[in-house]
Amino acid sequence: xxxxxxxxxxxxxxxxxxxxxxxxxxxxxxxxxxxxxxxxxxxxxxxxxxxxxxxxxxxxxxxxxxxxxxxxxxxxxxxxxxxxxxxxxxxxxxxxxxxxxxxxxxxxxxxxxxxxxxxxxxxxxxxxxxxxxxxxxxxxxxxxxxxxxxxxxxxxxxxxxxxxxxxxxxxxxxxxxxxxxxxxxxxxxxxxxxxxxxxxx
Amino acid sequence: xxxxxxxxxxxxxxxxxxxxxxxxxxxxxxxxxxxxxxxxxxxxxxxxxxxxxxxxxxxxxxxxxxxxxxxxxxxxxxxxxxxxxxxxxxxxxxxxxxxxxxxxxxxxxxxxxxxxxxxxxxxxxxxxxxxxxxxxxxxxxxxxxxxxxxxxxxxxxxxxxxxxxxxxxxxxxxxxxxxxxxxxxxxxxxxxxxxxxxxxxxxxxxxxxxxxxxxxxxxxxxxxxxxxxxxxxxxxxxxxxxxxxxxxxxxxxxxxxxxxxxxxxxxxxxxxxxxxxxxxxxxxxxxxxxxxxxxxxxxxxxxxxxxxxxxxxxxxxxxxxxxxxxxxxxxxxxxxxxxxxxxxxxxxxxxxxxxxxxxxxxxxxxxxxxxxxxxxxxxxxxxxxxxxxxxxxxxxxxxxxxxxxxxxxxxxxxxxxxxxxxxxxxxxxxxxxxxxxxxxxxxxxxxxxxxxxxxxxxxxxxxxxxxxxxxxxxxxxxxxxxxxxxxxxxxxxxxxxxxxxxxxxxxxxxxxxxxxxxxxxxxxxxxxxxxxxxxxxxxxxxxxxxxxxxxxxxxxxxxxxxxxxxxxxxxxxxxxxxxxxxxxxxxxxxxxxx
Ligand code: SF4
Ligand code: SF4
Numbered sequence: 001x002x003x004x005x006x007x008x009x010x011x012x013x014x015x016x017x018x019x020x021x022x023x024x025x026x027x028x029x030x031x032x033x034x035x036x037x038x039x040x041x042x043x044x045x046x047x048x049x050x051x052x053x054x055x056x057x058x059x060x061x062x063x064x065x066x067x068x069x070x071x072x073x074x075x076x077x078x079x080x081x082x083x084x085x086x087x088x089x090x091x092x093x094x095x096x097x098x099x100x101x102x103x104x105x106x107x108x109x110x111x112x113x114x115x116x117x118x119x120x121x122x123x124x125x126x127x128x129x130x131x132x133x134x135x136x137x138x139x140x141x142x143x144x145x146x147x148x149x150x151x152x153x154x155x156x157x158x159x160x161x162x163x164x165x166x167x168x169x170x171x172x173x174x175x176x177x178x179x180x181x182x183x184x185x186x187x188x189x190x191x192x193x194x195x196x197x198x199x200x201x
Numbered sequence: 202x203x204x205x206x207x208x209x210x211x212x213x214x215x216x217x218x219x220x221x222x223x224x225x226x227x228x229x230x231x232x233x234x235x236x237x238x239x240x241x242x243x244x245x246x247x248x249x250x251x252x253x254x255x256x257x258x259x260x261x262x263x264x265x266x267x268x269x270x271x272x273x274x275x276x277x278x279x280x281x282x283x284x285x286x287x288x289x290x291x292x293x294x295x296x297x298x299x300x301x302x303x304x305x306x307x308x309x310x311x312x313x314x315x316x317x318x319x320x321x322x323x324x325x326x327x328x329x330x331x332x333x334x335x336x337x338x339x340x341x342x343x344x345x346x347x348x349x350x351x352x353x354x355x356x357x358x359x360x361x362x363x364x365x366x367x368x369x370x371x372x373x374x375x376x377x378x379x380x381x382x383x384x385x386x387x388x389x390x391x392x393x394x395x396x397x398x399x400x401x402x403x404x405x406x407x408x409x410x411x412x413x414x415x416x417x418x419x420x421x422x423x424x425x426x427x428x429x430x431x432x433x434x435x436x437x438x439x440x441x442x443x444x445x446x447x448x449x450x451x452x453x454x455x456x457x458x459x460x461x462x463x464x465x466x467x468x469x470x471x472x473x474x475x476x477x478x479x480x481x482x483x484x485x486x487x488x489x490x491x492x493x494x495x496x497x498x499x500x501x502x503x504x505x506x507x508x509x510x511x512x513x514x515x516x517x518x519x520x521x522x523x524x525x526x527x528x529x530x531x532x533x534x535x536x537x538x539x540x541x542x543x544x545x546x547x548x549x550x551x552x553x554x555x556x557x558x559x560x561x562x563x564x565x566x567x568x569x570x571x572x573x574x575x576x577x578x579x580x581x582x583x584x585x586x587x588x589x590x591x592x593x594x595x596x597x598x599x600x601x602x603x604x605x606x607x608x609x610x611x612x613x614x615x616x617x618x619x620x621x622x623x624x625x626x627x628x629x630x631x632x633x634x635x636x637x638x639x640x641x642x643x644x645x646x647x648x649x650x651x652x653x654x655x656x657x658x659x660x661x662x663x664x665x666x667x668x669x670x671x672x673x674x675x676x677x678x679x680x681x682x683x684x685x686x687x688x689x690x691x692x693x694x695x696x697x698x699x700x701x702x703x704x705x706x707x708x709x710x711x712x713x714x715x716x717x718x719x720x721x722x723x724x725x726x727x728x729x730x731x732x733x734x735x736x737x738x739x740x741x742x743x744x745x746x747x748x749x750x751x752x753x754x755x756x757x758x759x760x761x762x763x764x765x766x767x768x769x770x771x772x773x774x775x776x777x778x779x780x781x782x783x784x785x786x787x788x789x790x791x792x793x794x795x
């Protein structure tokens with residue numbers, strides 16, 4: 001199953017690995033039957049999508065689970081949400097498309113809220129940056145290509161001279177695949193990104 | 202609220218809101234307690250006693266218990282630079298606004314972190330400077346048995362088992378407040394009333410402070426749930442305390458003296474608690490904890506029933522025991538735990554290298570036990586073993602050091618013979634003489650001697666693919682200073698803290714120069730505290746803190762040590778009349794005997 005969730009507020013400070021452990025415990029509390037790998041130290045069959053850097057919020061993040069029994073997708077979402085705070089709620093659950101999320105996605109959108117009034121200049125980052133929009137004073141929306149080996153959003157901002165002192169919040173709006181002029185979300189559906197380009201979207 | 206989180210290392214230790222956190226109107230309870238742990242979140246959250254109190258106190262409507270930990274140095278600086286107070290995790294209340302600040306005294310070298318908690322929390326660090334608006338600062342935990350060292354920083358100390366006593370104290374406080382009494386007046390009153398409470402400003406060292414003892418764990422409180430942190434903590438698992446106290450009588454061990462007698466939990470309770478904790482937290486690992494869990498009389502039954510119980514529930518669970526005894530029974534237990542075939546590292550603590558020295562310290566295992574155990578575990582396919590030894594034990598001579606080397610070599614050879622992949626790691630710590638033990642009259646060896654002995658061991662084991670680690674000798678030296686300290690040391694702690702000493706128990710944080718200058722500026726000779734032998738007739742600074750164990754018994758044990766005579770264990774041999782059971786009307790409670 002592929003699930004979509006969010007990670008907000010102070011929970012954005014949970015590292016990728018810690019979140020994986022927290023999620024495993026939530027799944028156990030919710031009695032959702034997850035498969036285990038074989039071998040000497042069996043691992044829950046669960047894999048998170050591309051990591052969010054510590055301190056970055058995510059509105060639409062993804063995780064794949066392998067269940068040992070068939071469950072109603074919405075049921076899984078409800079049960080899991082009972083075991084997690086609203087900032088870490090699951091929003092959607094579908095049977096997994098047959099592609100690996102991490103390899104699939106190549107595009108992402110971030111909002112960056114600066115704490116001080118300064119122009120965001122991203123000179124050093126040509127290749128990765130597709131588009132940048134100034135939404136409001138101090139708020140920028142960045143459209144980035146995710147290429148293997150490319151530095152993450154935080155490094156990118158840092159390399160253009162910012163530090164956490166200057167950043168109030170970074171939020172990832174989502175991750176997609178940009179292919180043949182189309183945009184696909186991690187469930188494999190075509191999406192229109194115009195709403196993200198419109199200021200009020 | 203905490204907009205500084207992106208600016209510090211490991212921010213997830215400050216976010217709180219762990220799963221299962223009680224839904225309370227924190228700010229509206231009649232009595233508000235903050236349980237403060239003078240170390241990082243990851244360490245404090247791993248300490249069982251702290252969490253038992255948390256859940257116990259939060260079970261009452263009129264009472265609430267929140268948490269605070271010493272922030273790491275970067276976070277402290279940030280809070281200071283912004284003029285912000287240290288706040289509780291639950292309701293973000295500055296520590297100064299609580300009724301009580303309960304500080305866990307677990308480790309000597311947390312002392313400076315206590316001052317950070319107080320100062321950053323907006324509380325004057327010395328009790329004499331506090332008034333009715335400040336919380337009552339109370340210390341508890343093992344460190345309360347050497348409370349004289351920290352006395353100026355505390356309003357009172359609770360000696361012994363904290364659960365029932367603390368609750369009783371808080372109830373009395375509630376009633377006192379209801380009757381319109383003042384906070385500071387309550388202290389003196391309570392100090393007169395509760396035998397286990399020491400109020401330094403009221404009593405000086407004139408009161409014989411008695412220990413609070415819970416006679417039976419089954420009747421005492423144990424939480425049904427536990428917090429599930431959002432970040433990895435040191436003991437990242439749920440724990441069931443299978444017994445409290447230990448009567449093995451190792452002569453260097455303070456816990457083995459001050460927590461007597463042994464009080465075991467019944468098998469049914471252990472299983473019931475384990476079930477509650479695992480189901481409510483989703484943890485994948487459960488630990489049966491105590492000072493020496495292999496000694497639990499129902500240990501094998503416990504492991505077997507836990508396994509079948511969780512199998513029945515369809516839940517995978519790994520079990521763990523904190524440390525193993527050196528005998529084949531323990532290997533059977535280890536086998537029982539590792540039902541999934543995983544053979545992790547086995548850890549043992551022979552503590553000394555020769556039979557003679559083990560008799561001196563009363564560690565009742567023989568070379569024969571050791572070799573049999575190693576042979577057995579190697580045969581059964583375990584290949585990683587870790588051994589703990591102490592260096593600088595009383596009466597230790599060159600032959601003991603070379604004996605240690607040949608013991609380790611022997612173990613290594615034997616292990617290799619039965620298992621080609623056998624590997625050994627050895628950890629060496631300096632002996633620290635502790636108050637309330639038979640070795641409280643002994644001194645610690647000078648640091649260069651300890652270093653020399655450790656170096657000798659390490660070089661003698663070189664090239665054998667045996668890993669040798671040793672604890673920082675300077676750190677052990679400071680531990681020894683405070684382990685037998687008196688009231689004069691508080692000013693040294695304060696001075697070192699003012700000079701920037703923080704998290705001194707963390708090897709990379711310890712700055713010896715800071716401490717040495719703090720000692721010299723206070724005109725205190727640390728070597729006197731750490732290294733001198735004390736005579737039996739000298740009055741000891743902690744004599745008025747009564748663990749229940751008679752001084753005469755400690756003297757007797759010390760004399761037997763010097764004669765190389767081992768003593769038995771009153772659980773299965775006769776009572777040694779240490780004094781606790783007679784004085785406190787308690788006895789060893791053994792689960793298999795009821
Ligand atoms: S076995 Fe020895 S060292 Fe361990 S707790 Fe008991 S007395 Fe202390
Ligand atoms: S009084 Fe006797 S039975 Fe009780 S702890 Fe001491 S030695 Fe053991």
